Amino acid sequence: MPRHSSRIISLALACLLLAGTAQAQRFAWWRDEGVQRRLGLATEQTRRLEEVFTGALPDLKRGKRQLDTAEQELARLVEGADDATLTLQVDRVEAARSDLNRTRTMMLLRMRRVLSGEQRARLDTIHKERQPAGSSPHRH
Numbered sequence: 001m002p003r004h005s006s007r008i009i010s011l012a013l014a015c016l017l018l019a020g021t022a023q024a025q026r027f028a029w030w031r032d033e034g035v036q037r038r039l040g041l042a043t044e045q046t047r048r049l050e051e052v053f054t055g056a057l058p059d060l061k062r063g064k065r066q067l068d069t070a071e072q073e074l075a076r077l078v079e080g081a082d083d084a085t086l087t088l089q090v091d092r093v094e095a096a097r098s099d100l101n102r103t104r105t106m107m108l109l110r111m112r113r114v115l116s117g118e119q120r121a122r123l124d125t126i127h128k129e130r131q132p133a134g135s136s137p138h139r140h
Helices: 003-024 033-039 043-077 083-114 117-130
Strands: none
Touching: 033 117, 043 083
8 A cells, every 4th residue: 555545544543533532521511510500400300411421331331432443443454455355344334433423313312302492402502612612512
């Protein structure tokens, strides 16, 4: 494989790993007393949100480990594997990423059901306020 292609793939992998790290550091808003006050969360709502999160956490951790393992294997293969092998591993990486995103999205949808429409609107405002200038909005 040409050296230029290897550098591009290595850079792409680094970007993917950084994106995963940023995603893992997202704000646990339902635990923040200020957010709880702004949203008008009842104690029962906070308990249910935590329950949804802790219920999904084992699957999220497992999915993240699977994604990390698949990405590490791809990084290992970049230098010497043929295109067919690389394509197969890229498919594995993307399948693991898709599974992790599906799990996270379902968790967020379950959390959304705990909130009223007004609370969801307030939460959207809070997320926009916390978003760095010039960055694209993330889903919550």
